[in-house]
Each structure stands twice: as C-alpha cells, then as structure tokens.
Amino acid sequence: MVDLAVLASQDVDMAALLTNPTEILIDTAGGPVPATVGTLHGSELIILHRNATGRPVAPHALDYRANIEALVRAGVHRVVTTAMVGSLRPSLPVGTGVVLDQFIDFTRDRRSTYFTGHDFGHADMAEPYCPELRKSLLQSAQHLDVAVSPHGCYVCTAGPRFETRAEVRMFARLGGDVVGFTNVTECVMAREAGLCFATYAGVVNLGAGLSDQSLRTEWWHDAREAHATRFGAIIAELAKVLARTPPDTPKACRCATSTPIERPAG
C-alpha cells in the first residue's frame, strides 16, 4: 500500500530521495499520468509532478483532475504538496515556511470540481487541510528543528499574471497570508476525492507593493531551492513516522467523506 503521495512542481526533485525509484504510468479519464514510486525510510511513496508533461503549463491549464484521480487510482490516502508562494505580509519574509490551514479562492476559468452532472455533492471545506496530516507535518518539522508557521491562509488567484498592489492590500485585509496559483484547486479536488491533503508553502517573494523589487520568477531560484531541500527533509521525517504507524490505525479526521472517483478494489 502507498503510504504517502507527494505532489510538487517540476523543480522539487523528490524522486531523487527514493530507494528503488520506478517510473509508472497511471491511467485516468484525462489520459495517462506519469509518476515515480519507491521507498523512503520504510514507507511507500508516490511522487507526482504537478505538470506531468515536463513542458511549461500555465496554472489555469494544469490537469488538476487527472493528477488527483491518478493518486486515487494508485491507492493513495494521504497527499502532501508544496507550493512556492508570494507573501502578503512583511511579517512573512522570503524563506518562511507555512503549513497552510485555510484558503480563499479567487480562481476562475478552470474546472475545480469532479461534479459535473446531476449527481453531485457539497464538499465540507470548513477545515480544508487535513488536521492529522498537518499535525504530522508540523511534528516532522519540529523534530528537524525547522521553523515553520503553523497557520496560514492561502489566497489562490487565476494567474499566470501576478497581483496588483491593490490586490495584495485587499488580500491581506481579507485575512490572506500568502498568494499562489495552484493550491486551492488541488485541495478541493483532493477533498472531493476523499484524500487527506496538507501543504508546505514556501515564501519565495514579497507581494506587489511590499518590496521595491520587480516580480521576476528567475530571481527566486535560491529561495525555491532552499524550500525544496527543507520540504524533502520534512517528507523524509514524515516517512519515518508513517513507517512506524500500523496500516489499520483508524483516522481521527473526516477527509474521506465523499468519493466521486471509484477506488480500486483491495
């Protein structure tokens, strides 16, 4: 059984951490999705890149449905993602890691549900990120003496453009802490699919108006790399904990409340 899935951007090379990594293709309604399976400290992991094509794809054009469906079909119950984000507050400078606990959705023009017909449900999003998996992530970071913020509200915009100064001011006043393009859609899909879902968000830049610097992604390379390294260490620590957890341990969370994707038998 797969203990944990990691869904990350292309530049987070988690597969390099695995023992016996094996490339696989998972059939989904949206076509085959490539992934890597392997072991890490005794846990079975599956690594899936958000943009499975390997070519640049704008955030609104990513196939979120296929990615989450692939994880379900692989038998996954827990997924941890990483998100490289902009900060909406000077108190969250570049380099800050945040384990998200809330979101505000400003996306549009993208499909962000599995429900398309008369047979639909209303996913409970009061607590969008799995409390158990969040706790495990925070404990893993603590074991490593890595400082992360235990709370953070992610504002998801449509992208691919960045925000205006007025938008950054508004998002902060609404209660947002960080901003990005992808996380909310993944989070909603995961909840509809009944998966436990948690995210490590790494601040790579300050939002518009909070710094004199222009917003240029190529300048954030060092911050992205530092977050990717830290995320890999946290996942390795989490893998140790999961390896010690009996597979039939009952879950205290309520993430698996709706499952529009049929799970494979067994």
Ligand SMILES: [Zn+2]
């Ligand atoms: Zn859960």
